[in-house]
Amino acid sequence: MADKEKLWNALKIFLKVGVTAILIYFVSQKIDGKTLKELFLNSNPLYILLALILYFISAVIASWRSLDFLKSIGLNLNFGFNLRLYLLGMFYNVSLPGGVGGDGYKVYLLRKKFQLPTKRIILAMFFDRLSGLWAIGLIAVALILFIPKIDIPATWPLIALIIGTTIYYFVMRKFFKDYSKVFFSAHIKAIALQSLQVLVVILMLLSQNFDGKFSPYLFSFLLSTLAANLPVSLGGIGAREYAMTHASTYFGMDQNLAVFLTVTFFIISTVAALSGVWFVYRSKEFESRPKQKEANEFEKDSDDALLNLP
Numbered sequence: 379m380a381d382k383e384k385l386w387n388a389l390k391i392f393l394k395v396g397v398t399a400i401l402i403y404f405v406s407q408k409i410d411g412k413t414l415k416e417l418f419l420n421s422n423p424l425y426i427l428l429a430l431i432l433y434f435i436s437a438v439i440a441s442w443r444s445l446d447f448l449k450s451i452g453l454n455l456n457f458g459f460n461l462r463l464y465l466l467g468m469f470y471n472v473s474l475p476g477g478v479g480g481d482g483y484k485v486y487l488l489r490k491k492f493q494l495p496t497k498r499i500i501l502a503m504f505f506d507r508l509s510g511l512w513a514i515g516l517i518a519v520a521l522i523l524f525i526p527k528i529d530i531p532a533t534w535p536l537i538a539l540i541i542g543t544t545i546y547y548f549v550m551r552k553f554f555k556d557y558s559k560v561f562f563s564a565h566i567k568a569i570a571l572q573s574l575q576v577l578v579v580i581l582m583l584l585s586q587n588f589d590g591k592f593s594p595y596l597f598s599f600l601l602s603t604l605a606a607n608l609p610v611s612l613g614g615i616g617a618r619e620y621a622m623t624h625a626s627t628y629f630g631m632d633q634n635l636a637v638f639l640t641v642t643f644f645i646i647s648t649v650a651a652l653s654g655v656w657f658v659y660r661s662k663e664f665e666s667r668p669k670q671k672e673a674n675e676f677e678k679d680s681d682d683a684l685l686n687l688p
Contacts, residue, residue: 401616408623409634417586417638425585426642429578434650436574437468443509443567446560447502453492462657463487466664469654472647487664505550505557506564511604512546513568515539517576518600524593527629576600582642586635595639598625602640615644 441457441464448455455463467480485499519535522528551558579599580592598621605621622636657664 398616401620405616405619405623405637409637413634414637417634418642421582421585421638421642422587423585425581426646429581429585429642430646430649432574432578432581433646434653436571436578437464437650439567439571439574440464440510443564443571444503444506446564446567447506447557448488448499450556450560451494451498451502453488453494453499453502459663462663465651465654466657467654468651469658472651501554501557505554509564509568510572511607512543512565513572514600514603515542516569517572518597521593521597521600524591525597525629527594578643578646579639582639583635586638588635594625594629594631595636598622598629598631598636599639599643601625618644 438461441461444464445455445457445460448460463484467484469480470483471480481503485496485503488494488499489496516539519539522530522535523532547558547561550561576596576599579596583592583595602618602621602625606618608617618640619637622640623633625631626633626636
């Protein structure tokens with residue numbers, strides 16, 4: 379059984395590397411390498427620095443949002459501990475595969491430290507992520523109003539958002555009452571977080587002295603964020619760029635600039651995630667990430683818990 383699990387884990391990594399390579403190849407066929415290089419060399423470093431600062435602030439808000447859901451299930455963590463754990467999770471999300479990722483490590487550590495059922499912690503993480511996706515949808519609907527290319531009545535996406543949010547809230551309140559207690563506070567923080575990340579993209583555009591329409595780039599970037607969350611490539615690399623280049627064709631955007639945005643955002647998020655290195659090598663507050671065998675057992679326990687969700 380252990381050998382099969384090792385083989386499956388190796389196969390998953392191999393497939394993700396393959397998909398990532400294919401997506402990057404397709405993207406490379408649509409852009410000009412020399413032009414893209416010039417965009418990086420000529421970008422205004424002050425705007426990039428401001429973008430990095432805003433991204434880090436958004437990470438602090440993300441940690442604050444996740445704390446709402448963790449407290450809703452009785453985990454009385456203080457803000458500082460949860461922020462440090464969140465930064466450590468960010469680092470594990472961008473580090474080499476082999477053990478559990480950032481979210482998996484957080485569930486693993488909290489379960490071990492507080493002896494809470496895995497299922498409840500997983501649900502807290504799930505609703506945390508779901509609130510972020512909802513905020514992306516909200517901002518995307520707002521941006522649609524400024525993109526004439528999307529030729530649909532402005533009321534349609536707004537009505538869909540209102541109906542979807544209403545159903546989302548009442549389902550959560552009916553079947554996941556504990557988590558619904560923090561619905562409004564968590565989703566307000568989700569809006570703040572995603573708004574800051576939209577500002578990060580605006581700053582990256584301004585670093586190129588951009589004076590065109592922002593809304594198509596921002597809307598496409600939000601769509602590419604959804605694509606990057608699909609578990610088909612390594613850390614979303616390639617998927618975000620592929621989505622952006624296709625959106626560029628539809629909206630008539632500069633494809634080189636579009637890819638510049640996704641690559642720069644990835645670099646900024648990676649640099650911010652490196653702040654978690656301290657907690658790996660210097661802090662004694664957190665135990666080491668599980669080894670492969672222990673990670674496999676953890677994943678099995680997590681899968682079993684998910685299968686028994688109400």
